[in-house]
Amino acid sequence: MDQELDHALLLQRAKTIEETLDAFGAPGRVVEVRTGPVITQFGVEPDYLTVRGGKKVRVKVGTIAQLDKDLQLALGAKSIRIEAPVPGKGYVGIEVPNEQASIVRLRDVMESDQFKRIKSSLGIALGQGVDGTPVAADLSSMPHLLIAGTTGSGKSVCVNSIIASLLLENTPEQLKFIMVDPKRVELTAYNGIPHLVAPVVVELERIVGVLKWVTREMDERYRRFSAAGARNIDDFNKHLPSGEQLMPYIVVIIDELADLMMLAPEETERVITRLAALARATGIHLVIATQRPSVDVVTGLIKANFPTRIAFAVAGSVDSRVILDQPGAERLLGRGDMLYMSSDSPAPQRLQGVFVSDTEISNITRFWRQQMDDSDRAAAGRLNLSQFALDEMSKDSSRGSSGGG
Structure with a gap:
């Protein structure tokens, strides 16, 4: 019965779209409906x-x-977004919020073919597209990621899902994290896991020094390569x-770029741009998030070195242009609704980000803390360990609504 109602609603909305376009002298036909x-x-x-x-002219997109x-x-929609045209399609996409939203679970994306096709161990689960197709990406090929969004947009949940994806696929011998959290609330839950190079950095005055250490590590790795x-x-x-011990990947997570740019803008910009330009070959990758994507935070130099970006809901079109070079993010719905811009895509892709609950984060961090005292299990190998960790993470996970933060 619900499916019949949903189908009837879709037909009604399609009819409303056609009638409205016709009434404003821009007739069009709904030729495809994709539900996410x-x-x-x-x-x-x-x-x-x-x-x-008597000449016929097609309506301009x-x-x-x-x-x-x-x-x-x-x-009667809260918000709509129009993609004109949809890349690779012969039509204009009119995106309308569903009556009821559904949650995208991390496990659903990580167990998909799209995720399994990633050859690197730095695969990250992003979410589902407008048609419900799982979307995953390889951090090693990005090779860095810039994330922006206001409070409640899903930015923090996205950062957690990236960390969880990497923790589920890598042992501490394969991957190390450096986490920077000036607000002291987003990343401190990861303290104590064996993947951390050092405890989560929360003191602002230490952050630039930590980034300089990363640049020295990058230089040292290049010397070893040579x-x-x-x-x-x-x-x-x-x-x-x-x-001999493998050289691990290093992923640097910075939760709030604005705090660093206020403290030491020139030094922060210089260190970040140098790392972004040179660190990829050494296995060092940056994931930087900010609530304030203004030009004094996301400078042109920083943006130029981060071709892969994610925009969650932002305050206005100006902020959207800063992060994506185009408007659109101001029309997003919040709670995990995002525009994902990759270096190999002609236009940003709209996704619903995966949701990771606090319980799931607690489960995965507890699992890895236990591994510090259990070397036998840690030696079991990446694939078996990954599946075991995924099962542990999913235990008693909350069924709450999808991602704010």
Whole structure:
């Protein structure tokens, strides 16, 4: 019965879209409907208008895009977003919030074919697309990630899902974390896990020093590569003599860039841009988040070195342009609704981010703290350990609603 109601609602909305477009002199036909966890995308193919002399001219996609407010009113929607046109499709996408949103679980994405196809151990589960398809990415190929969004947008949950993805796929021998949390509330739950190079850094005056240590580590790795005749970390580890310890990846998580830029803007910008430009080959990757994507925080130099970016809901179109170089993020719904811009995509992709509960974070951190006293299990190998950790994380996980923060 619910499916019949949902189908009837979709048909009604498609009809409303066509009637509204026709009423404003921009006729179009709904040719495809793609339903995701939070929004439904109606694919509208622009129709033809008869002009003077009987000549037929197709409606411009820009004309349809300008009717966003009228369509929002006609549909009675909280917000709509128009993608004109949808890359790779012959239509305009009109994205309308669903009556009921569904949660995207980390496990659903990590067990998908899309995640399993990632050859690197730095795969991260991002969410589901507008058609419900799981979306995952390889941090090693990004090679750094910039995340922006206001309070309650899902930014913090996204950072946690990235950390959880990496913890579930890597032993402490394979991956190390450096975490920076000036607010002292977002990342301190990870203190005590064996992957940390040092306890979560919370003192502002120490942060720039920590980043300088990372640059020295990068330089030292390049010296070791040169001596070994290796091009990058994978090449170096591949030719290590038997029994020697692998060089681990290092992922640097910075929870609030704005605090650093207020304290020491020039030094912070210089260190971050140098790392972003050079650190990839050494296996060092940056994940930087901010609530305030203004030009004095996300400078042009920083942005130029972070081609992969995620925008959650922001305050206005100016903030959206800072993070994505285009408007659109101001129309997002919050609670995990995001625009994901990768270096190999012509336009940002709308996703519903995965939700990781506090209970799941607690389970995975407890699991890894226990491994510090259980070397036998830690030696079991990545694949078995990953599955075991995933099972442990999912135990008694809360069924709350999807991601704020």
